[in-house]
Amino acid sequence: MWRYRELMPLFDGESPVTLGEGFTPLFHAATLGRTLGLERLYVKDESLNPTNSFKARGQSAAITRAKHLGTETIALPTAGNAGNAAAAYSAAAGLRCEVFMPRDVKQPFVDECRLYNAHVTLVDGLITDAGRLAAEKGGPAGWYDVSTLKEPYRIEGKKTMAYELAEQMAWQWPDWIIYPTGGGTGMVGMWKAFDELEAIGWMAPGRRPRMVSVQAEGCAPIVRAFESGADKAAPWNNAATIADGLRVPRAIGDFLILRAIRESAGTAVAVSDREMVDDMLTMGRTEGISAAPEGGATVAALRRLIANGTIQPTESVVLFNTGGALKYLEVIRNLQL
Numbered sequence: 001m002w003r004y005r006e007l008m009p010l011f012d013g014e015s016p017v018t019l020g021e022g023f024t025p026l027f028h029a030a031t032l033g034r035t036l037g038l039e040r041l042y043v044k045d046e047s048l049n050p051t052n053s054f055k056a057r058g059q060s061a062a063i064t065r066a067k068h069l070g071t072e073t074i075a076l077p078t079a080g081n082a083g084n085a086a087a088a089y090s091a092a093a094g095l096r097c098e099v100f101m102p103r104d105v106k107q108p109f110v111d112e113c114r115l116y117n118a119h120v121t122l123v124d125g126l127i128t129d130a131g132r133l134a135a136e137k138g139g140p141a142g143w144y145d146v147s148t149l150k151e152p153y154r155i156e157g158k159k160t161m162a163y164e165l166a167e168q169m170a171w172q173w174p175d176w177i178i179y180p181t182g183g184g185t186g187m188v189g190m191w192k193a194f195d196e197l198e199a200i201g202w203m204a205p206g207r208r209p210r211m212v213s214v215q216a217e218g219c220a221p222i223v224r225a226f227e228s229g230a231d232k233a234a235p236w237n238n239a240a241t242i243a244d245g246l247r248v249p250r251a252i253g254d255f256l257i258l259r260a261i262r263e264s265a266g267t268a269v270a271v272s273d274r275e276m277v278d279d280m281l282t283m284g285r286t287e288g289i290s291a292a293p294e295g296g297a298t299v300a301a302l303r304r305l306i307a308n309g310t311i312q313p314t315e316s317v318v319l320f321n322t323g324g325a326l327k328y329l330e331v332i333r334n335l336q337l
Contacts, residue, residue, distance in 0.1 A: 001057055001160045007196060009065060009156050017064045017093045019050040021057050022160055026168040026318070032286040032299070036306055040316035042174065043283070044165060047290050047324030051088050051112070053081035054161065054186060054322045058154030062146045063089040065153045073098060075143035077123075077130035079182065079244040080109035081323050086146055087118035098143060100130040105244055108327040126239055128249055148183035149252040158189030159196070165318065166203060173209045175315040176266075178301055180294035180322055181213040181222055182248035184257040191260040209318070211266035213257060214294075214301040216241035219249060220270035222257055227268070231255055242273045242331050243293035245322065267310065275300035277335045280325055292328055295321030 001022025002008065010016065026044050033041035046054035059082065066074060074090045075098040076082060083099040090097035097118035101110065102125060113120050121137075123130040131147055138145055146154065166173065179187050191211070197203040215223050218240040225233035233254040241247050251257060261268055273293070280296035283289045298319040305311040325332070 001060060001157065004160055004163050007163070008061065009153060011068065014064070014068050016060065017067060017089055018060055019056065019088060019092060021049045021060050023164055024048050026165065027287060027289065029287050029319070032282065035286065036302065037313045038306070038315075038317060039313070040174075042316070042318045043287065043289060044161065044318055044320050045289055046161070046320060046322050047292070047295070051081065051084045052324040052326065053085065053292070054158070054320075055081040055085035056089075057157035057160055058082070058185060059085035059089045059146065059157070061157030062151060062153040063093050063095065066144045066146065067093045067095065069144075071095060071144040073141070073143045075134050075138040075145055076100070076147045077127050077134045079127050079247055080105055080327065081245060082148075083118070084109060084112045084116075087113045087116035090118065091116040098134070098138065100134040102126055102130055106327055106330070109244070126247065126249055148185055154185055155189045155192060158186045159193035161186060161320070162190035162193035163197070166197060171203065173203070173207060174318045175210060176212060176311060176317045177209040177320065178212040178214060178298040178317065179320045180243070180246060180297050181215055181257060182245045182251070184213075184222070184251045184253050186320070186322065187211060187213065187260055188253050188256045191256070208264050211260050211264040212301060212305065213261055213266070213268040214297045215268070215270045216243055216246040216276070216297070217270045217272050219247050221249060222251065222254060223268040223270045225254065225258055226261055231258060233258070242328075243276055243297065245292070245294050246297070267305070269301040269304055271297050271300040271304070274335065277332060280328070280332065283321070284325070289321060290324040290326065291321045292323035292325055293331065294323060295319070
């Protein structure tokens with residue numbers, strides 16, 4: 001990721017806190033594409049980042065700056081992967097890490113945070129409740145809050161996904177990007193990168209990928225806001241989905257996500273948990289890719305968009321698999337019973 005250091009927030013002489021994140025592979029999913037009638041289907045596999053998800057990018061950038069500012073303790077609410085990444089990078093930086101998670105989060109997420117010596121607080125409720133408690137405890141203590149969009153640096157790490165995609169596709173954007181959306185920093189970061197790549201003359205303006213936001217049927221505030229024409233997304237009551245990363249009832253950057261979808265002439269789609277798991281297995285069976293439910297959700301959304309004529313067989317599509325399956329193996333077992 002830090003090969004793009006000139007476009008990253010680094011002071012002269014500042015060294016990044018890195019575990020080798022970034023430049024994940026872009027696979028031509030030829031077998032899966034044939035089953036769907038697409039010749040140019042690609043998967044950007046973020047599961048091959050440290051700690052098994054795209055969250056490594058944002059936490060590398062955030063904790064790099066936190067260390068430079070003299071922070072001693074990192075804190076955040078998380079549904080799982082962001083906490084694992086924050087814990088790992090905090091350990092690498094020699095910082096303490098306080099992680100607040102919903103009590104019903106998958107056990108591997110809790111175990112991995114503790115592997116990196118983070119202190120885990122389990123909270124009754126959702127990630128929003130965890131965020132409230134993290135702020136209440138961390139504010140008076142002076143902890144450095146790296147929760148979604150509470151500081152600018154996680155976005156700076158996430159934007160590198162678009163830099164890589166442009167480079168890997170020989171400086172041509174795909175027609176479509178299908179992206180699983182919880183807090184939405186990945187989509188917001190990539191949209192920022194589109195602006196930057198156009199500003200420095202590396203990509204021509206006026207032709208960006210059409211952005212698709214994918215959410216779970218049990219927690220789809222962005223989809224509902226998009227379909228109703230709203231500029232902001234109302235909180236989703238009783239959010240429920242097996243995809244922990246999609247169980248975000250209110251995204252702080254909702255207006256930025258909606259702006260990116262609309263300005264790109266994209267769309268938003270909600271899929272069921274059953275579809276997610278089925279297509280986790282599809283990605284594994286056809287391409288050998290270890291996909292989290294969020295990655296499976298992109299395939300399910302693609303099926304729907306092909307079926308209703310939104311995506312044409314001649315168009316190019318990139319699916320983002322934002323995390324791996326290993327922390328979700330119990331989900332696969334349970335839904336196969």
